[in-house]
Amino acid sequence: MDVHPQLLRALRAVLETGSLTAASERLGFTQSALSKQIGTLEAAAGVQLLRRGPRGVEPTEAGHRLAARAASILDQYDAAQRELDDLAAPLGGRVALGGFPTTAMRLVPRAIARVRAEHPSVAIDFQESSTPVQIRRLRAGRLDLALLSSGEGLPEWDLTGVEVEPLPSGPLLLAVARQHRLARASEPVPVTELAGEDWIAGRGARGEPQFGAWPTLARPRVVAELADWSTRLGFVAAGIGVTTVPALAAGALPEGVVSLEVDDPEWTGRRLLLARIGALGGPANAVRAALAKEARAVAERGSGPR
Incomplete structure (x- = not known):
């Protein structure tokens, strides 16, 4: 099956949002244009990928399987683009960092500001997403560092081959x-x-x-x-x-x-983890050090009545 990557992005967006309307808003297309993309993909695949259900658009089994493959394929496209971009970056100072949404409220902005002040030649590309998406992107080479959440009430993430270190996060x-x-x-x-x-x-x-x-x-x-x-x-x-x-x-x-x-005596808590795969270069180590310093500061100030 030889299809344009945009068709795979369209399928992923529909599955993630649960509707053609929300997916078209996310991707910046009209709903009719997105429907045509899905139709083109179904024609190329030779099977129905989506069906309308009582709660919106639902994927077929084929849709589920193709979307899972699409995630890996699109990650590889993005990783290839990153490598090409890095060739043009001065001093190789570009770092891809991922974090779940609440890390973007204080921790990540403060860390980025610290790196800019101390290492102006280091550029940080921040991607906000859930922990499972970040693990996938880390494995695909789209991220150098990822802030993950683990502990009670969360799935047991598969971290095989991923190096993690705990950061202070508070309760x-x-x-x-x-x-x-x-x-x-x-x-x-x-x-x-x-x-x-x-x-x-x-x-x-x-x-x-x-x-x-x-x-x-x-x-x-x-x-x-x-x-x-x-x-x-x-x-x-x-x-x-x-x-x-x-x-x-x-x-x-x-x-x-x-x-x-x-x-709550029954609550054992969660942990903030900084994850990577393989050795880090100088720019990524600078980002890692900034995150550790700001995590300590944010955790110390973050608890208690406000």
């Missing part, structure tokens, strides 16, 4: 509106106090872990699932519900939202 926190009954708590909030709360949860692509209800609650009442962090925190600020945030993001909370620690 998982509860985010509530400033007028919430718990907002003025001076001590960690007992987890039993959270049983009757309404929760604002994250929503992402299929299989991507999200922050939301407190992990050890048996039957949390989720009143909204929202994709964007600013929207989620806006709902919290309005008093519609509460949510969880990592300490890494606590210093970037909007006006009207405060973060609190939770006393």
Whole structure:
């Protein structure tokens, strides 16, 4: 099957977003143009890849299998482009860094600013995505460094061949509106106090872990699932519900939202990991050192009532 990479990107976008409308908005095409791309891909493959279901577009088994292959193929295309770009970069000072969304609130911007101040010739390309996507990109050579999340409530990631080092991240926190009954708590909030709360949860692509209800609650009442962090925190600020945030993001909370620690003996926590494959060059080591320094600083400032 000989097809243009854009057709594979179209299929991936539909599977990740769950609809032709959302996929067309992500890729910048009209819905009719995207439908034609899918039709062209189906003609080349000789099988139906998508079907309309009660909740939108659903992939067939063939669609699932081709999309899985497409992810690897597209990663290789992007890795090849990176290598060509690096040839033209002065001093080879370009570093590809990946991080999940909450690392982009404070940790990554501060680290990038530090590197720019200390090593002006080092350029950082930051890619925001979920942990499983980053592991795939790291293996494909699209990333030099990746910030991953691991621990309780998350899958056991396959890190075979991946070198990881833990970075300070602070505890998982509860985010509530400033007028919430718990907002003025001076001590960690007992987890039993959270049983009757309404929760604002994250929503992402299929299989991507999200922050939301407190992990050890048996039957949390989720009143909204929202994709964007600013929207989620806006709902919290309005008093519609509460949510969880990592300490890494606590210093970037909007006006009207405060973060609190939770006393939960059953919660063993999560870890922030910096991952790489193989030896790092000078520019990547500079980024690694900046991330370690800023992680310590952000974790120290990120916990406690705000």
